[in-house]
Amino acid sequence: MLVISFCIAAIGQLAAEDGSRLWLRFQPQEKSTLPPFTRLRGDASSVALKEFQHAWQEMSGSSLPENGSDRTHTLLIGTLKNREVRKLIKSKELQEPGIEGYIIRTVEQGNRRTTVVASAGEAGLLYGVYHLVRHIQTGHFSNKVEITEQPRYDLRILNHWDNLNGTVERGYAGYSIWQWDKLPGEISPLYREYARANASIGINATVLNNVNATPDILTKEYLEKVKLIADELRPFHIKVYLSINFSSPKELGGLENSDPLQPEVAQWWKNKADEIYRIIPDFGGFLVKANSEGLPGPQDYGRTHAEGANMLADALKPHGGIVMWRAFVYNPTEEDRAKQAYSEFMPLDGQFRDNVIIQVKNGPVDFQPREPFSPLFGAMQQTALMPELQITQEYLGFSNHLVYLATQWKEFLESNTHCLGDESTVANCTDGTLLSHPLTAIAGVANIGLDDNWSGHHFAQANWYAFGRLAWDHTLTAEEIAEEWLRMTFTNDQAFLEPVREMMLSSWETAVNYMMPLGLHHIFAWDHHYGPEPWCEIPGARPDWLPPYYHNASKEGIGFDRTTSGSNAVSQYCSPLSETYNNLETCPEELLLWFHHVPWDHRMKNGRTLWDELSYRYDGGVQQVRDFQKLWDRMEPYVDSERFSQVQSRLRIQSRDAVWWKDACLLYFQTFSGMPIPYEIERPVHELEELKQIKLDLKHHN
Numbered sequence: 001m002l003v004i005s006f007c008i009a010a011i012g013q014l015a016a017e018d019g020s021r022l023w024l025r026f027q028p029q030e031k032s033t034l035p036p037f038t039r040l041r042g043d044a045s046s047v048a049l050k051e052f053q054h055a056w057q058e059m060s061g062s063s064l065p066e067n068g069s070d071r072t073h074t075l076l077i078g079t080l081k082n083r084e085v086r087k088l089i090k091s092k093e094l095q096e097p098g099i100e101g102y103i104i105r106t107v108e109q110g111n112r113r114t115t116v117v118a119s120a121g122e123a124g125l126l127y128g129v130y131h132l133v134r135h136i137q138t139g140h141f142s143n144k145v146e147i148t149e150q151p152r153y154d155l156r157i158l159n160h161w162d163n164l165n166g167t168v169e170r171g172y173a174g175y176s177i178w179q180w181d182k183l184p185g186e187i188s189p190l191y192r193e194y195a196r197a198n199a200s201i202g203i204n205a206t207v208l209n210n211v212n213a214t215p216d217i218l219t220k221e222y223l224e225k226v227k228l229i230a231d232e233l234r235p236f237h238i239k240v241y242l243s244i245n246f247s248s249p250k251e252l253g254g255l256e257n258s259d260p261l262q263p264e265v266a267q268w269w270k271n272k273a274d275e276i277y278r279i280i281p282d283f284g285g286f287l288v289k290a291n292s293e294g295l296p297g298p299q300d301y302g303r304t305h306a307e308g309a310n311m312l313a314d315a316l317k318p319h320g321g322i323v324m325w326r327a328f329v330y331n332p333t334e335e336d337r338a339k340q341a342y343s344e345f346m347p348l349d350g351q352f353r354d355n356v357i358i359q360v361k362n363g364p365v366d367f368q369p370r371e372p373f374s375p376l377f378g379a380m381q382q383t384a385l386m387p388e389l390q391i392t393q394e395y396l397g398f399s400n401h402l403v404y405l406a407t408q409w410k411e412f413l414e415s416n417t418h419c420l421g422d423e424s425t426v427a428n429c430t431d432g433t434l435l436s437h438p439l440t441a442i443a444g445v446a447n448i449g450l451d452d453n454w455s456g457h458h459f460a461q462a463n464w465y466a467f468g469r470l471a472w473d474h475t476l477t478a479e480e481i482a483e484e485w486l487r488m489t490f491t492n493d494q495a496f497l498e499p500v501r502e503m504m505l506s507s508w509e510t511a512v513n514y515m516m517p518l519g520l521h522h523i524f525a526w527d528h529h530y531g532p533e534p535w536c537e538i539p540g541a542r543p544d545w546l547p548p549y550y551h552n553a554s555k556e557g558i559g560f561d562r563t564t565s566g567s568n569a570v571s572q573y574c575s576p577l578s579e580t581y582n583n584l585e586t587c588p589e590e591l592l593l594w595f596h597h598v599p600w601d602h603r604m605k606n607g608r609t610l611w612d613e614l615s616y617r618y619d620g621g622v623q624q625v626r627d628f629q630k631l632w633d634r635m636e637p638y639v640d641s642e643r644f645s646q647v648q649s650r651l652r653i654q655s656r657d658a659v660w661w662k663d664a665c666l667l668y669f670q671t672f673s674g675m676p677i678p679y680e681i682e683r684p685v686h687e688l689e690e691l692k693q694i695k696l697d698l699k700h701h702n
C-alpha cells in the first residue's frame with residue numbers, strides 16, 4: 001500500500017477531494033487488509049446492517065452476500081432479538097453495556113468463524129458497526145476480536161448556535177446547515193449525512209438553534225419544520241432539542257409577563273410542551289441561556305435560576321424531557337467575572353429538579369485559549385452538571401488556524417478538582433463515577449456549516465470528531481484520536497501519520513503561545529474575537545468586555561490578581577488546589593497570569609524574567625507555526641492536491657496571524673515593561689501604531 005500510494009501521488013494522481021466525506025471515506029482496501037468475511041447475517045432492514053453494507057461496498061468494491069452459503073467467516077450483526085446472536089452471547093452479558101453499548105466478538109466453531117456485532121439496543125448496534133468499520137479503515141481489524149464498549153456520558157450533544165435566518169453565531173464554516181426557509185417543502189440530503197457522521201462517533205443528540213434564542217422557534221410553523229429534521233436524524237438515534245427564549249410566554253403567547261411563578265406562565269409552558277410532544281414524540285428537551293448577556297430570565301421577576309429551570313422541568317417531565325440550564329452568567333458588577341457563575345449557582349445546589357442538568361463551560365470565563373477548569377465542577381454535588389466545550393474556534397483563530405482541541409479537552413477533563421478525593425477529576429465528577437445523578441451529559445458547540453468540508457478548515461473536522469470520541473470515552477488519548485482521524489481522513493501511510501499527528505498534538509499549545517501564554521486571557525479584539533487588541537478601550541463599554549480588565553498591564557507588572565489578596569477567586573477551588581493557585585511559587589506557570597499580578601522581573605522556574613519568558617513564548621508560537629508549514633509542505637505526496645493546497649494556504653494565514661499576535665502583544669506590553677525583547681529573538685516586523693489601526697472586515701473571516 002505504502003509503495004502504491006506514494007507512486008500514485010508522485011505522478012500527481014490522488015483524486016481531488018473537497019473534504020465533504022469527512023472521516024467516512026471508506027477508501028478501497030487491498031484484499032489483504034479486508035477481513036475475510038464470507039457472508040453477512042442479521043436483520044436486513046436494520047440501519048446498522050445497511051450502514052455496514054454501504055461501507056463494505058465502498059471498501060471492497062462489492063457487497064457482502066447476505067445469507068450466502070459460504071460459512072467460513074460470517075459477520076453477524078444483531079440485537080438481543082436475534083436468535084443467532086442469543087446463541088452466541090448470553091442475554092445477561094449483552095444487557096450489561098446497555099442499549100448504547102455493544103460487544104464485538106469472534107467465535108470459532110470448528111473451522112467456521114463468526115464475528116458478532118451485538119447490542120441490547122439498535123443504537124448500540126449502530127455504534128458497534130461503526131467501531132468495526134473504523135477498525136477496518138484504520139488497519140486494526142484482527143481475526144480474533146473481543147471488544148465491549150459503552151459510553152461514559154449518557155447524553156453526547158452538539159449545540160448549534162444557528163440562527164433561524166441561516167447565519168451561525170461564531171460559525172466559521174458558512175451558513176447553517178438547517179435550511180429553515182426551504183422546509184417543509186425541501187428536505188436537504190445533508191441532514192442524513194449529518195446524522196450518519198454524528199452517529200459514527202457516538203453523538204446522540206443535537207440542539208438545533210442558538211442559545212441566543214428567538215421565541216419564534218416555538219411557533220407551530222417552526223415546530224413542524226423541526227419535526228422534519230427530527231425524522232431525518234431519528235434512524236441514526238439522534239434526538240432533537242431546542243434552545244428556548246425565557247420570555248416566550250410573553251412574546252409569543254401574549255401573556256403579561258414570563259414570571260415562572262405565575263400559574264398562567266407555567267401553564268403556557270405545559271401546553272407548549274404538550275404541543276411539542278404531539279408533533280415530535282421523542283423530543284429531548286430545552287437548552288436555556290437565561291439572565292446572561294442581556295437575555296431574559298427568571299431574575300427579571302426576582303426569581304432564581306432554580307425557580308426558572310424547575311418550572312420548565314415540570315412542563316417537560318410527563319414527557320420524559322430534560323432542561324439543560326446554562327451557568328454562563330455574569331454581569332458588569334464589582335465581582336470578578338470569573339467568580340460569578342459559582343457565586344450564583346452554588347447557593348442553589350440541591351434545589352433543582354432531577355430532570356434539570358446545569359451546563360457549565362469548561363472554564364470560569366469563556367472558552368479562552370487556556371483557562372483553569374470552572375470551580376463549579378466537583379464543588380456542586382447535589383445537582384447534575386454537564387461540561388460545555390467549544391468545538392467552533394471562536395477564540396482560536398476561527399477556521400483559519402490549525403488547532404487540534406482534544407489536547408485542551410483532555411487537560412480539562414483530567415484536571416483534578418480535589419473536591420472528592422484524589423481521583424476527583426472533572427471527568428469523574430461529571431460522568432457518574434463519583435456523583436450519582438439520573439443523567440450524565442457533555443455538550444460541544446458545533447463547528448458545522450454549509451461549507452463543502454463542513455467545518456471550514458479540513459483539520460477542524462478533527463475537533464468535531466474528537467468531541468464525539470471523548471464524549472463516548474474520555475479515557476482515550478488525544479493521540480489515539482488524532483491517529484484514528486488522520487488514518488480515515490487522509491491515509492494510513494506512516495510517513496504521513498507520524499509527523500502530522502505530532503503537529504496536531506502540539507497545535508493547541510502553539511496557539512496558546514502566540515495568542516495568550518502564561519495564563520493571559522481575553523485580550524482579543526472587540527466583539528469578533530479574531531485578532532489581538534490588548535489596548536482596546538471603548539468609552540462607555542462594559543469593562544468586563546475589554547482586555548485591560550483581564551491583563552491589568554502596568555509599569556509594575558501584568559496579570560489578574562485572583563489570590564486571597566485580590567479577587568479571591570482562588571477560594572472557589574477545593575483545598576489544596578486553592579492554596580496551590582494562591583501561591584505564586586506553586587501556581588502552575590501555564591496559569592500564572594490568570595491568578596496573579598506579577599512583576600515584569602519575576603523569576604520564572606527556568607531562570608528567565610517574566611518579560612523574557614513572555615517574549616520567548618510569543619516567538620516560540622510563531623516559530624512553531626513556521627515549522628507546521630515546513631512539515632505540511634513535505635506532506636504533498638500523501639494528500640490530494642485540493643486539500644493539500646487549502647491547508648497550505650490556511651497555514652500561511654496562521655503564520656501571518658501568529659506574527660501579528662506576537663508583535664501586537666509584545667510591542668504593547670513593552671510600553672509597560674520598558675524592557676528589551678531578548679536580542680536572540682526575531683524582531684517585530686510591525687509598528688504598534690500600524691497594528692492598532694487594523695479593523696477587520698468580519699464578513700471576510702466568517
Ligand code: GCW
Binds near residue numbers: 161169212293
Ligand atoms: O463566548 C460567548 C460568545 C457569544 C455566545 C456566548 C454564550 C451564544 O462570544 O457569542 O453567545 O459566549 O456562550 O452564550
